[in-house]
């Protein structure tokens with residue numbers, strides 16, 4: 001092959017190399033950009049998770065076949081989510097609604113709070129309620145109201 005015939009080929013090869021390397025750099029910077037973006041996103045997600053875990057401390061009341069709420073009185077900060085777990089064999093309810101109880105004096109709600117009723121919570125099941133209004137909540141278990149199955153949630157401001 002003579003040099004005059006090889007030159008166009010060399011030129012073409014150089015052009016291809018320039019295009020490939022240019023493209024490669026572009027792809028590489030794109031990849032780096034994506035990685036940096038992902039790292040940033042992960043950091044922000046981790047921050048959100050930390051913030052969330054601070055405000056979502058777990059508060060649990062267990063319900064037993066001894067017809068008790070344990071602990072009978074639980075104090076939580078405003079906005080706390082309380083979960084009732086039925087560890088016994090019989091169904092219970094978490095009811096703070098004067099319209100549903102046998103004796104209205106067994107329940108009370110802070111002013112402005114909405115009455116609530118879990119409905120039957122069967123053996124092994126659980127039910128949660130978030131408390132947004134500070135104050136004292138006296139609640140009962142509907143089927144065992146007469147047996148004195150009652151509890152109190154105190155929500156601090």
Ligand SMILES: [Cu+2]
Nearest residue numbers: 092141144149
């Ligand atoms: Cu009960």
